[in-house]
Amino acid sequence: xxxxxxxxxxxxxxxxxxxxxxGRVLVSVLVLVIVLIVLWEGYKxxxxxxxxxxxxxxxxxxxxxxxxxxxxxxxxxxxxxxxAQRGADKSLLVLYLEAALFTxxxxxxxxxxxxxxxxxxxxxxxxxxxxxxxLMPYVVASQTVPLLAIAPMxxxxxxxxxxxxxxxxxxxxxxxxxxxVTINTVxxxxxxxxxxxxxxxxxxxxxxxxxRKVQIPASLPYVFTAxxxxxxxxxxxxxxxxxxxxxxxxxxxxxxxxxxxxxxxxERLFAAVIVAALLGIVxxxxxxVAERIVVPEARRVEG
Amino acid sequence: xxxxxxxxxxxxxxFNPGSDGxxxxxxxxxxxxxxxxxxxxxxxxGCGKSTMLRLIGDLLTPTSGEVTVKGKxxxxxxLDRDYGMVFQHATLLEWRTVAKNVQLPLEVMGYDKTRRDxxxxxxxxxVQLEEFAEHYxxxxxxxxxxxxxxxxALAFSPSILLMDEPFGALxxxxxxxxxxxxxxxWQQTDTTVIFVTHSIPEAVFLSTxxxxxxxxPGRISEMVAVDxxxxxxxxxxxxxxxxxxxxxxxxxxxxxxxxx
Numbered sequence: 001x002x003x004x005x006x007x008x009x010x011x012x013x014x015x016x017x018x019x020x021x022x023g024r025v026l027v028s029v030l031v032l033v034i035v036l037i038v039l040w041e042g043y044k045x046x047x048x049x050x051x052x053x054x055x056x057x058x059x060x061x062x063x064x065x066x067x068x069x070x071x072x073x074x075x076x077x078x079x080x081x082x083x084a085q086r087g088a089d090k091s092l093l094v095l096y097l098e099a100a101l102f103t104x105x106x107x108x109x110x111x112x113x114x115x116x117x118x119x120x121x122x123x124x125x126x127x128x129x130x131x132x133x134x135l136m137p138y139v140v141a142s143q144t145v146p147l148l149a150i151a152p153m154x155x156x157x158x159x160x161x162x163x164x165x166x167x168x169x170x171x172x173x174x175x176x177x178x179x180x181v182t183i184n185t186v187x188x189x190x191x192x193x194x195x196x197x198x199x200x201x202x203x204x205x206x207x208x209x210x211x212r213k214v215q216i217p218a219s220l221p222y223v224f225t226a227x228x229x230x231x232x233x234x235x236x237x238x239x240x241x242x243x244x245x246x247x248x249x250x251x252x253x254x255x256x257x258x259x260x261x262x263x264x265x266x267e268r269l270f271a272a273v274i275v276a277a278l279l280g281i282v283x284x285x286x287x288x289v290a291e292r293i294v295v296p297e298a299r300r301v302e303g
Numbered sequence: 304x305x306x307x308x309x310x311x312x313x314x315x316x317x318f319n320p321g322s323d324g325x326x327x328x329x330x331x332x333x334x335x336x337x338x339x340x341x342x343x344x345x346x347x348x349g350c351g352k353s354t355m356l357r358l359i360g361d362l363l364t365p366t367s368g369e370v371t372v373k374g375k376x377x378x379x380x381x382l383d384r385d386y387g388m389v390f391q392h393a394t395l396l397e398w399r400t401v402a403k404n405v406q407l408p409l410e411v412m413g414y415d416k417t418r419r420d421x422x423x424x425x426x427x428x429x430v431q432l433e434e435f436a437e438h439y440x441x442x443x444x445x446x447x448x449x450x451x452x453x454x455x456a457l458a459f460s461p462s463i464l465l466m467d468e469p470f471g472a473l474x475x476x477x478x479x480x481x482x483x484x485x486x487x488x489w490q491q492t493d494t495t496v497i498f499v500t501h502s503i504p505e506a507v508f509l510s511t512x513x514x515x516x517x518x519x520p521g522r523i524s525e526m527v528a529v530d531x532x533x534x535x536x537x538x539x540x541x542x543x544x545x546x547x548x549x550x551x552x553x554x555x556x557x558x559x560x561x562x563x
Contacts, residue, residue, distance in 0.1 A: 195394040198362050202388040203459075204381055205411045213407065217398045 037073045044070055071267040076274070079267040092268065096254055096275040103238050103251040106166050107283055110173025111234040115227060117174065118181025125182070126189040126215065127207065143179050147237065150175060152244040165245045172241030177230035184226030188219025224291040231283040239276060251276055306374030308463055308495040309336040309359055313368035316354050320366060327520035328354040331368065334514065334523060338462075341489055341496045343506035343513045345552065351521020352499045353467055359497060360386050360465045373462065380463075384412060387456030387494075391468040393448035395440040395455075402427065402436040405455045412459055426454040429488060446477035450484070457488065464496045471501065479540075482508055486535050503556070507548045508535060515555040525555040 046055065047065020054061055063069060071079075084095040121139065125132035151172050158168030192214050200210045242252030255276060258269040316329040329351040336342050344352040357363040358370055361381040372380035380386065395404045402423050409419045427433045430450040440448055449469060456464060469485075470478045482505060489496055500506050506513045510529050517524040529548050531539055539545055 193392070193394060195390050195392055196396070198357075199388060199390075199394055200411070201362060202360055202381065202386050202465075203408045203411045204384055209411050213410065214396065217396065220398075 040070070040073055044072070067266075068263070069266060071270060076267045076270045079265070080271045080274070092271055093275070096251070096272055099249060099251045099254045100275050100279045102166070102249045103235075103242065104279060104282075106169040106173055106238040106241070106250070107231075107234045107279070109167070109170035110238055111177055111227075111231055111283070113170065114174035114177030114234060115181050115230055118178035118226070118230065119185050119223070121178070121182045122185030122189060123211065125186055127211070132186075139179065139182060142175070147172065147176065147240050148244075151241050154241070155245045165247050166250075169238055169241040169245050169247070169250075173234040173237035176237035177234040180229035180233065181223070181226040184222045184229075185219055188222025188226075189215045191222065192218040220295050224287065224295060227287045227291075228284055231287045232280050235276075235280045235283050251279065306371070307335045308338045308340065308373060309497065310334070310371040311355075311359070311368065312371065314355075314358060314365045314370055315367040316351070316358060316363060317366045329358070329365075330520040330522050332521075332523060333368075336495060336497065338495050339493060341498065341509055341511045343498045343500055343510040344516060345500055345503065345506045345513055346516030346521075346524075346556070347518055349518040349521070350516040351518070352516055354521065355516075356465050356467050356497060356499050359463075360388060384408075384459055385462050387459070387461035387464045389449075389452050389456045389464070389466045389469040391471045393440070393445075393452040395448055395451055397440050400437050400439055401432060401443070401451050404440065404451055405458055407455060408459050414459075422458055426458055429457070429491075430454045430484065444477075446473050446481060449473065449481065453485070453488070457492070457494075460492070462493070462495060464494050466496065466498045468499050468501065470505065478502075478505070483537070485509065490534055503549055503552050504540070507531075507545060507552060508540060513552050515552060524558065527551050527555060 043061075043063075044065045047053075047061050050061075052061055052064060052066070053059060067075070080093045080096075081091055084090045084092045121135070125136065154171050154175070155165065155168045158171060159165070163171075189211075196214050196218075197210065200214055205213075238250075239252040239255065242250040243256060247253055251272070255269070255272045258272040262269050311332045311334045314329065314332045315327070318324070318326045318328055332355065344355060346352055354363060358365050359372065359377060361370075361377040370377040372385060375383075395401075396407065399407070405423045405426055406419045409422060414422070423436070424433065427436055430453060432447060432450055432454070435443065435447065440451070443451070449472075453469070470481050473481060485496075486509065488494075496509075498506075498509060507529055513527040513529060514523055515525040515527065516522065527548065531542070531544055531548065
């Protein structure tokens, strides 16, 4: 049945733009946003009615429902679409999106470096067990060191070797994103059943062939799960990394600036948080699209 | 005169030697298998039949004695690609089509694309799966998957086929049909087959010789030559001689059970 198989081959590459599926996703996202708005505004309305107390008690609500700490959703929206500064032509949304675009460059580079290093380490570990035993504790330990301690060092060292500030930020993003890739890829490379390995042995296959033809293809679903984690970790790394880098641009800087003015205009911080979340979703989504193209549907692990 | 296909000479295998978990899987096995024989290894769980197959295929190293294949060491034979292996589980690579699965050994062995494609269509014809070449393993039934595994094992024309309960996971109907197909393949090629099974009728129907094994420690307890006429056909299963052989193997299997 060549016709049928050609069709399934084709749908394998186009399934990620399945309009039905995209429609369903959009509807559920919309519903969720509405639910969140209702909850947010409901909490505020209830808090105002009770004077900031849990109903029928004299216990204060965990978060103050008043506009100074929880601005109305429409105020946040108004801030996003209003001018970036008094009298400016540019809207705050555009300003934040520009900042996000700058940060996205750091995210991309950090993700690329982190994923490559993470994958390379995983292959090294699987091929050579003594190296794994020796290095794995350090790989794990590296993730327990607070990012805030590492970031300034990376920025200083980076500037000493002539790296632009945003390049140092990418390294910080990479530092945060390589770890899930290493851990998951190691698992993935070890996922083929022992019989598949015996089979390759019976062909007197080389180590490289075992990797190329069995272990790496078998690891792909695991790798993509890891890459999704790495993409979001890279966003976090880039945003946090921007703070000690002394950059005057970028989303991290925008978030920091908005938090300075939280007392007078809290809606600006929430607006920045929304844009930061969008950046994370975009990074995740790009990996998900790549997965849909590379990994056939039957082998995909959702999530 | 050419060397025997496989010769085991005082071959033994001990797992975890010297520790608490020491298991004597096989004790001093001596067995000679001639070329073009079809030998079944049968016995209860733990009798070492799978271990013996893996020793012959150089997937395990014996702790005593020797394994000689076509006059050379088993290790050499594996590097020379003398073995085709089929396991109970088809072990197809799920991301490869049927055709690509059959080609796996050919890719490893450096066949060029033209030869690979030619060989693949020959083999898929042999196992009657031509129209499924572009299907993926999950689209096939268990029996079809196992036929792909057999085609893959035959792809590089190995002189020895090592089969570890290849039909063990199949239903009875499929199983008998697969036995017929394997018989036909064995007739058409010059392959020596060593076949591990739990099934007495399967062993008798397929084999020129049945090696009955017993456990703890794993050893050969009896050999039953099966001189039923070739080629074996559907009617073979209904012949009185077939039943006589079944009984003979069954008695051999019971012998050591009664004894303990």
